Amino acid sequence: MTDSAVIDIRAVTEDDLPAWTRTWGNGYLRPYTEHSVDAIRATARQDRLIGAFDMDRCVGTYRSTPQELTVPGGAVLPVSAVSKVSVAGTHRRRGLLSRMVATDLRGAFERGEPLAVLDAAQYPLYGRYGFGPATAMAWFEIDVHRARLDPGRTADVSGVLQVDAREYLKAAPAVYERLRAVQHGALRRDEQWWLDATGQRPEGAAERPEPFFALHIDPDTGEADGLLCFSAEETWGSMLPRSPLWIRDLVAVSSRAEAALLRYAVTVDWVATVHLPYRAPDTLLPLWLGDPRAARVSALSDYMWLRVLDTPRALSARTYGVEGGLVLEVTDAAGYAAGRWSLQGGPDGASCVRTGRAPDLRIDVRDLSALYLGDDSATRLAALGGTEELRPGALARADAMFRTGRRPWSPRAVLGRRYQAGAP
Ligand SMILES: CC(C)(COP(=O)(O)OP(=O)(O)OC[C@H]1O[C@@H](n2cnc3c(N)ncnc32)[C@H](O)[C@@H]1OP(=O)(O)O)[C@@H](O)C(=O)NCCC(=O)NCCS
Incomplete structure (x- = not known):
C-alpha cells in the first residue's frame, strides 16, 4: 500500500478530467457515460477541481464553485460551494478527505470567501472541519385522496399555465431571482443550471425524459410569479389510476402562486401520490391542502452545511x-x-x-x-x-x-432520473 504522505493533492488538469470524472462516478455510484466528462467540463469553468493522485492514478475528487448565498436581511455573500467529494474505496480512511478539505478551505480563505457551504451526503463527515448544519429539509408524500381537494370540481388553480421547456426557460429564472433576493439560505442558479433543469443542455440531455412545466401568472402584473416542474409515471392497478407524481422544483414569490401551483400538482388526474422534496420544515405548502395531514413527512433532515471562515x-x-x-x-x-x-x-x-x-x-x-x-x-x-x-x-x-421568523431554506431542484428511486 502506498504511504499516504506520497499521495499528491493537487489541482486537476484537462488531461486528468476523464479519470477524475470516473473516480467521482465510482464514489457516487453513478455509471460513467460518454457525456459525463462533457457535463463536468461544461459546468466547471470557474470551479476549483482538486484530485488526490497515487502515482498518476486519480483516487480522490473534490470540487468547489464560486457561489452566492443570501443571508438574513437579504445581503448576498460570496461563498465557496463544495461538491463532488469522493475517495476511492481502495484509499479510504487514510486522511485523503481531510487533506482535500484543508487544501480547499485554505484556498477559500485566501481568496476572501467568508463562508463555505455543502450538502452533506453523510452527517458525521464535516463537523470536524468546522461545518455546522445550517438549514434543514422536509420531504413530503401527499396522499391525493386525503388532500380534500374535490376532484369533482376544479380546485382553485387560476393563474396556472401549462408551458413547454422553452417558455419555462424564458420566465422561470426571473421568478427564482425574486425569491433569492429575500430568501435566506438561497444560492444562485446560473444559466447552465437552467439549461440542465429544462433538458436544454446538449450534454446528457438525451438521457433524461423531459419533465412537465407550469408557471403561475400574477393577474395584477401579467408576470410569472411561480414555477413548477414535475415528472409523473402512468400507473394503474385493478382499473384504478395509481400514478406517482414527483415535484422537481416549486418556487413562488407569493402565497397565491404557491397555493395554486401545489393545487394544480395535487389535482392532476390519475395521480395518487405527490412527492414534494426539499422544503424548509416550516413550509406552508401542506396548509394549502383541504387536509394538511394528507402531506406526510417521509424524511426530515439536516441539509445544507455551512462553515464560517471570516x-x-x-x-x-x-x-x-x-x-x-x-x-x-x-x-x-x-x-x-x-x-x-x-x-x-x-x-x-x-x-x-x-x-x-x-x-x-x-x-x-x-x-x-x-x-x-x-x-x-x-x-x-x-x-x-x-x-x-x-x-x-x-x-x-x-x-x-x-433566530429568524421563518426558517432558512435552500431551494433545490431534483434533476435526472435518480429521484424516482424514492425519498433519500
Ligand atoms: C466519505 C469519504 C469521502 C471519506 O473519505 P476518506 O478519505 O476515507 O476520509 P478520511 O480518511 O480523510 O477521514 C476523515 C475523518 O472522517 C472519518 N470518516 C470518514 N468517512 C466516514 C464515514 N463514512 N462515517 C464516519 N466517519 C467517517 C474518518 O474516520 C476520519 O476521522 P478522524 O479525523 O477522527 O481520523 C469516502 O468514504 C467516500 O468517497 N464516500 C462515498 C461518497 C461520499 O459519501 N462523499 C461525501 C459527499 S458529501
Whole structure:
C-alpha cells in the first residue's frame, strides 16, 4: 500500500478530467457515460477541481464553485460551494478527505470567501472541519385522496399555465431571482443550471425524459410569479389510476402562486401520490391542502452545511431579530474564524470587530456556523456542549438576535432520473 504522505493533492488538469470524472462516478455510484466528462467540463469553468493522485492514478475528487448565498436581511455573500467529494474505496480512511478539505478551505480563505457551504451526503463527515448544519429539509408524500381537494370540481388553480421547456426557460429564472433576493439560505442558479433543469443542455440531455412545466401568472402584473416542474409515471392497478407524481422544483414569490401551483400538482388526474422534496420544515405548502395531514413527512433532515471562515465579515453582513450586543469567543481548530469578536446588530444592520472585552459566550465555529442562518438556537447548542454561556442571559440574547421568523431554506431542484428511486 502506498504511504499516504506520497499521495499528491493537487489541482486537476484537462488531461486528468476523464479519470477524475470516473473516480467521482465510482464514489457516487453513478455509471460513467460518454457525456459525463462533457457535463463536468461544461459546468466547471470557474470551479476549483482538486484530485488526490497515487502515482498518476486519480483516487480522490473534490470540487468547489464560486457561489452566492443570501443571508438574513437579504445581503448576498460570496461563498465557496463544495461538491463532488469522493475517495476511492481502495484509499479510504487514510486522511485523503481531510487533506482535500484543508487544501480547499485554505484556498477559500485566501481568496476572501467568508463562508463555505455543502450538502452533506453523510452527517458525521464535516463537523470536524468546522461545518455546522445550517438549514434543514422536509420531504413530503401527499396522499391525493386525503388532500380534500374535490376532484369533482376544479380546485382553485387560476393563474396556472401549462408551458413547454422553452417558455419555462424564458420566465422561470426571473421568478427564482425574486425569491433569492429575500430568501435566506438561497444560492444562485446560473444559466447552465437552467439549461440542465429544462433538458436544454446538449450534454446528457438525451438521457433524461423531459419533465412537465407550469408557471403561475400574477393577474395584477401579467408576470410569472411561480414555477413548477414535475415528472409523473402512468400507473394503474385493478382499473384504478395509481400514478406517482414527483415535484422537481416549486418556487413562488407569493402565497397565491404557491397555493395554486401545489393545487394544480395535487389535482392532476390519475395521480395518487405527490412527492414534494426539499422544503424548509416550516413550509406552508401542506396548509394549502383541504387536509394538511394528507402531506406526510417521509424524511426530515439536516441539509445544507455551512462553515464560517471570516467571522467579522459574515456576522456583519446579516441582520438580527432584535437590537443587541454580544462578545463572542470563537474557537476554531483551523484558526480561520477564531478570535474574540464584538457583535452589535439589529434589524437594520450590524457591525462585528475584534475586541479585548470579556466574552459573553464561548462558541465553537461549528456551532456558530449552525447558528448563522437562524435555523438553530444557542440554547440548544449549549445543551449539546459546543457553546458555553459566560455571562448570564447571553444565550437568551443570542437566540433573540440570531433566530429568524421563518426558517432558512435552500431551494433545490431534483434533476435526472435518480429521484424516482424514492425519498433519500
Ligand atoms: C466519505 C469519504 C469521502 C471519506 O473519505 P476518506 O478519505 O476515507 O476520509 P478520511 O480518511 O480523510 O477521514 C476523515 C475523518 O472522517 C472519518 N470518516 C470518514 N468517512 C466516514 C464515514 N463514512 N462515517 C464516519 N466517519 C467517517 C474518518 O474516520 C476520519 O476521522 P478522524 O479525523 O477522527 O481520523 C469516502 O468514504 C467516500 O468517497 N464516500 C462515498 C461518497 C461520499 O459519501 N462523499 C461525501 C459527499 S458529501
